[in-house]
Amino acid sequence: MSDVNSAGPGLAIIGWAVTSPFGIGREAFSEGLAERPVHRQAVEAGEGPAGTVCLVPDFDPRAVLGKKGTRSMNRVTGLGVSTIGDLLKEVKGERFVPERTGLVLGTTVGSAQSTIDFTRGSLTGEKPYHVEPGLIPYAVMNGAAGQCAIWHGVKGPNATLAAGRAASLLALNYARRLLLTGRADTVLCGGAEEYSAARAWIAERSAKNDAPSTALGEGCAMFALTTEPTGRATLATLLAVKAMTCSDGDWRETVRRCVEEALEAADVKPSDVWVVSPSDPLVRPVRPSGRCSTTSSTSVAVVSPVTELLGETHAAVRALQLAAVLSLAGRSPESAGQPAVLTSIDESGTVVVAVLKLS
Template sequence: MTMTFSASASATLNRPVITAWSAVSPYGIGKDEFVAGVMAGKDATSVLDSGEWAAPDDRACLVPGFDLREVLGRKGTRSMDRVTGLAVTAVRDLLRDSGDRRTGGDEQTALVLGTTTGSAQSMMDFTRASLVGERPFYVDPSLMPNAVMNCAAGQCAIWHRLKGPNTTIAGGRVAGLSALSYAAGLLRAGRAETVLCGAVEEFSDARAWLDHHRRSEDAAGALLGEGCAMFMLESAAEAGHDGRALAEVLAVESRVYSGAGLRPVLDACLGGVLARAGVGADEVVSVSASGLAGRAGEEEREVLTARFGARALDRAPSLDGVGDTSGASAALQIGSVLGAAGRGEPAGGIAVISSVDDDGLVACAVIRTLAG
């Protein structure tokens, strides 16, 4: 199966552009904290409180001081889980940053959120309550919504009164790029005038143990991270004329590989996305690799270096300092590229975002950054 989106030269006026973005990351709440941490190469690793966490590792990359009631207030947060809180916070900051410049009103604003599974912790807690309770139905009904994968996206819409299409895309590490492609499709089809898209991942004991048991030996020692990055996507025809556009989304493509077939599939995906974007490899200024731990990550970097050169990869900020953010990783990669362009490093140009999931998915996006 191949997911594709392209915006050819003949459709320039309908090309989606990113007009605002936000981030919640192990560097703190807000895109400014994220950009500062990424550009400085800061290590966001912290020691886990054994009284709060029961994970197999004693360190992780957590959003510092992320207490739901302190960040979002007491109303409506009693039963909210962590992944939902991260997403609601990122959407809040995105809407604050854009102010009244949004093209579409609440009725015309869609939301597309990428994830791995939603909250693994909520799913396991709810299932466990059914198994250990005196009766299988002796569970807290207020926790049921958290166990549904699209809970975070739904809560984002409810909290912020967004009434357009609401979609959750489960895609693992490539979820951010899958969400970007889906969002562009909504704009093209006229289903929305503005789309808020991005991806989220929480840290939890459940996720940590699942990762501990599934992680391959060559990826042992990688620390988990968490976060959320959200982007406002609008049509260039509506938002491109007033200087709000930060980047143009030229093309997105994804493919599936199996076994040892990563190299040829990733290379073909890169070739396809560049062709759809209408740019050559020599025009690419920076390349953001997913940084997946283990052999798959090494192969990804080798393929990218062979096509674009080591210098292009070095220009993109590294996200090693925030750990393995899994479902949020590709969205945070886009944020790091936008943040670097905003600081003039480099000052605009063609950027490629590559995402590899060791479950057999690869995705690539080509964007033209305009900030700087």
């Protein structure tokens, strides 16, 4: 996967927005990380596999966005449109030129529910083409990214990346490439995942190493990246993204090599790293504000995997994890100028590492 590896000039993150089971907005998310209870809901058998899920509380696209244009809107599109709206409130201004603004969204399959509903309609209708026409734009994988761009007037490059749990970090890298090649001046990127009965059934039947007790979650986190943050505070600088494939089952060795190469590309010494956001399966979680010893005399902050708080959010997990890192940095003055490392692994064999410098 060397074609997705990149380094070079750092790119500025000038804004972020999040919608999660803690609630809508950055304030709810930051408070949630400080031990606020997450919204959990019991699902009865028949609606989906019986169990507990982590939902964005009281989120309904029509209630949040209004009735116009939302009659057939699915949940993942609503999460994306709402979150991008919050992000644009923060960064919209002279830097927001619709034709020079791109959008990159990480996903698993888009909306499994819309795809299955559309397929069911084509099989059970009187004729195959007797389907609900409003479902058509939402039944394709890139439907959410396209609808988000239409809703907010984003006219630059538009892309959807389906890469499992690594999708959000790869979306950051895709945004980086758009900026460095001059195809956009600002890119809105991140990941989104919805909860639905269809997704729950798919997750139950395809589960391999996932713990049965892991609740499904949903959410969306989006970030604004630019090459020239003139007149606007930079929250962090994306220095490098590296990706590898683990083909021999030795995850730790692959992650180690990927981290080393990412740090080298970013020109960051391992001893200088201030905070690490590790993938869930490899590192025993600690409290978000905790410290853990390293092999040197220094220490590194470890941001707990958000899965233990928000449930399994698949394609959105690393975007939510980056939001957690930025939230921690925002309340930690000592983080200014310090490097951060995010790692992601996916059972498909993909390992991705991103290195940032906090501001």
